[in-house]
Amino acid sequence: DIQMTQSPSSLSASVGDRVTITCQASQDISNYLNWYQQKPGKAPKLLIYDASNLETGVPSRFSGSGSGTDFTFTISSLQPEDIATYYCQQYDNLPPAFGGGTKVEIK
Amino acid sequence: QVQLQESGPGLVKPSQTLSLTCTVSGGSISSGSYYWSWIRQPAGKGLEWIGRIYTSGSTNYNPSLKSRVTISVDTSKNQFSLKLSSVTAADTAVYYCAVDYGDYVFGYWGQGTLVTVSS
Numbered sequence: 143d144i145q146m147t148q149s150p151s152s153l154s155a156s157v158g159d160r161v162t163i164t165c166q167a168s169q170d171i172s173n174y175l176n177w178y179q180q181k182p183g184k185a186p187k188l189l190i191y192d193a194s195n196l197e198t199g200v201p202s203r204f205s206g207s208g209s210g211t212d213f214t215f216t217i218s219s220l221q222p223e224d225i226a227t228y229y230c231q232q233y234d235n236l237p238p239a240f241g242g243g244t245k246v247e248i249k
Numbered sequence: 250q251v252q253l254q255e256s257g258p259g260l261v262k263p264s265q266t267l268s269l270t271c272t273v274s275g276g277s278i279s280s281g282s283y284y285w286s287w288i289r290q291p292a293g294k295g296l297e298w299i300g301r302i303y304t305s306g307s308t309n310y311n312p313s314l315k316s317r318v319t320i321s322v323d324t325s326k327n328q329f330s331l332k333l334s335s336v337t338a339a340d341t342a343v344y345y346c347a348v349d350y351g352d353y354v355f356g357y358w359g360q361g362t363l364v365t366v367s368s
Contacts, residue, residue, distance in 0.1 A: 186355070240295050
């Protein structure tokens with residue numbers, strides 16, 4: 143199975159800051175990577191698919207990049223409503239697998 | 250927009266079978282547009298894909314759970330279901346049903362239902 147490693151596991155930033163999360167796959171997954179946002183007590187929400195494509199209705203401050211084994215998720219200007227845990231997920235090989243998550247908090 | 254709602258017992262005894270149903274609204278499960286997946290999340294932990302089904306009844310399962318999982322679909326009720334047999338405390342989790350766009354991209358999710366395995 144492909145292992146997905148996210149870092150950091152948590153971070154604290156100020157409103158307006160640029161936030162970056164990385165996700166590393168244990169083998170080449172091309173661009174078959176999604177990013178999800180999960181707010182406390184809620185279901186995950188798809189933000190980005192195919193590594194860099196923004197899901198319909200998702201604010202443009204969210205972006206993703208990368209291919210192969212190394213991927214980056216960025217919030218260009220952190221907003222209070224962005225407090226959540228973010229997960230990457232590969233779908234190159236079965237089973238689809240999620241990273242361990244990055245918890246984003248406001249400083 | 251498609252909406253999903255999980256239902257089923259919140260408490261299951263060890264060694265018994267966990268059974269959940271996902272009711273789909275805002276779209277037909279038999280439209281052929283999507284696959285229908287189950288995903289779980291133990292408290293404070295990450296997400297684990299369990300398996301999925303297509304309208305035709307074709308299924309894919311996580312190999313780590315395959316021997317214990319059955320996913321079925323009832324197009325007349327616009328529902329799909331999960332059965333997980335021989336449960337242990339390790340199966341305690343929030344269980345989500347989700348729309349799979351077809352490439353294991355999970356676009357819509359139910360609110361989730363907590364299932365506790367305990368005697």
